[in-house]
Amino acid sequence: MHELSIAQGILDIIRDEAEKNSIERISAVRLKLGKLTAVEPSSLSFCFELITKGTLAEGARLEIETVPITGRCAQCGREFTLEDPFCNCPGCQGLKIDILTGREFYICEIETDD
């Protein structure tokens, strides 16, 4: 799957951030990953471990926070968490739900023990 090229993207970004902040070793990376993305966390962790060997992030923890899918009912305005992308509104059974969160995919923090 595409987790390897994504892991490469993560490495590129944290290298850049490490340079900007004069960090020599990265011990942890935190990401937000929405449930509505086609990215598999365990596969991503595996690829990250693989691709960081011999780099400044070797052995770094990859902490992935999954962001639930939330939406707002277009009919009654209620906001709620969708167990899956097909849920109806629990308030009025409305079918049209505007998605609010779930597409996140970004790095929010890096950590160093230096």
Next chain:
Amino acid sequence: MKVSVVRNILEANEALAQKNRKLFKEKGLFTINLMSSPGAGKTTLLENTVEALKDRLRMAVIEGDIQSSVDARRIAKKGVQAIQINTDGGCHLDANMIQNVLAHLDLDNLDLLIVENVGNLVCPAEFDIGENVKAMILSVTEGDDKPLKYPVMFRESAVLLINKIDLLPYTNCKINNINKAALKLNPKIKIFEVSCRTGEGLENWYKWIRQQTKKK
């Protein structure tokens, strides 16, 4: 020490995609990113589309595949330029791969560029290549539960072609279930029910493409 970052992981790809998009816009080119699982009928749809529109629109095709140039040859046989990209195991095309082959195309003299993405219902949906619209194909032989299993692609696509409707009598696929689920995920999705074998429904697809290229 903790450093807060907030950077989109796909930022490198997205920056290149925006560059492609800008270039397509300057050249007045309409671009479609065509996605589906392997065998749903992408290349067959393109063969038909080229045949039907090549006298009215100046078009080219980029073929993405893990390996081989079979598909590009199928399209070239129909008489338009076709460029093959081999991803060498990669499960999707990205904006960089597209940028790398654009030099082979005479963009000033094109109205329509269609990109056949790598056969895969998951990964291509995550990677913007700078297209105007994402179109996806689901063939009825794949079953009507696919929107449930692959919601991301249905959400990201502006167009859904339900292909192989000539085979409906031989499957237990309920086309209405596909329509309902797709519209639920994406109320704005435009749906065409087609058969690339018999040609049924394809006129509407051609008409839609011609309308889109006129807007450019």
